[in-house]
């Protein structure tokens with residue numbers, strides 16, 4: 001079968017790889033000049049298989065207002081909010097308040113995470129990928145008693161689901177992460193021992209290269225602008241060369257997979273679908289290490305500033321903020337100041353923050369939280385998008401599941417919680 005994949009982020013690239021390995025002819029269309037330049041560019045680098053959770057959470061709804069009021073708080077919103085922001089917030093509130101939904105979605109996402117860990121392992125074993133990847137576990141810090149109680153509840157669920165983890169007291173936390181400053185508040189931590197790290201951008205480029213070696217065709221600087229139907233059947237995509245805006249051509253294929261990240265929302269109408277995802281903005285700083293001994297060994301989530309700090313080879317990356325401001329690519333200095341403050345408080349002297357690279361990106365967030373993986377309304381259309389905060393983590397599993405679905409196999413993980421039709 002000839003399959004067209006729209007988008008060469010981490011999700012599109014891994015999907016192309018899974019399909020090509022099964023013997024399909026694959027063409028990937030990407031409007032930018034290389035793979036992985038949009039949201040997959042400089043995310044927190046966590047492969048947090050056992051630390052995933054839905055966006056629409058009753059606890060988050062309670063904390064949202066105090067967080068919005070804090071100067072260094074993790075949640076930001078453009079005032080006045082746009083209509084799109086308000087719609088997204090109302091939908092989020094509705095999902096968060098649906099009894100039992102958060103719990104069911106969290107379990108579904110943890111099952112997807114566990115499968116993704118297996119899929120990543122097989123990718124790493126079979127391909128020579130150089131992406132500063134590691135499997136040193138993920139540590140969530142608790143700087144207050146309330147936060148520690150939250151981690152204990154998380155540990156109980158991980159235990160029930162058979163996901164490897166350990167609760168750590170402060171001394172054990174410092175043993176796992178010797179660079180962590182002893183001056184900061186610390187009541188304990190939860191370590192999800194089989195979680196991992198890695199540079200998502202380098203991984204995506206590595207996968208794209210491996211795909212090309214297997215015969216996958218990448219059309220870069222080419223935008224998918226519409227679809228062609230013959231007798232009601234989806235049969236081709238219309239394309240435009242990005243730089244010149246001309247000339248248009250079309251690409252015929254037997255099946256189509258939408259992996260366009262935050263743009264899937266807008267593009268979905270061509271497929272007579274609704275993808276109600278919203279671009280949730282975040283920021284990162286990536287700095288070369290000065291003193292590796294004082295840097296994180298793996299990756300940590302710090303509840304104090306709500307940031308993630310991750311070791312990526314000879315660099316460290318700190319990431320934070322959940323900002324509802326539409327597609328605004330500005331990087332205000334005050335956001336970066338908070339990220340620098342967070343590093344200085346937990347890992348002082350570890351990295352050269354003066355030469356840090358700043359980045360902003362948009363999480364393609366669904367209003368409930370689970371990604372969208374499944375068949376569209378038309379027989380030859382598939383979606384693998386809406387991965388929100390966890391697209392790097394889920395990419396390997398989501399690619400395999402999409403390929404299983406296209407080949408008419410029973411999927412390794414039930415897809416109902418991820419169905420595109422749940423928004424109808």
Ligand SMILES: Cc1cc2nc3c(=O)[nH]c(=O)nc-3n(C[C@H](O)[C@H](O)[C@H](O)COP(=O)(O)OP(=O)(O)OC[C@H]3O[C@@H](n4cnc5c(N)ncnc54)[C@H](O)[C@@H]3O)c2cc1C
Nearest residue numbers: 007009011031039040043044046224261282390391392393
């Ligand atoms: C601050 C921040 C931190 C994060 N941290 C983590 C983390 O630690 N772990 C984790 O798992 N996830 C994390 N994420 C989320 C993760 O980065 C995303 O979920 C993931 O990158 C989404 O991948 P994608 O391939 O769906 O989208 P993208 O990487 O955005 O790729 C979509 C591609 O589609 C292309 N495209 C769109 N429309 C068209 C069109 N019409 N024609 C042609 N091409 C098109 C775009 O150019 C783009 O390259 C984070 C995100 C942010 C913002």
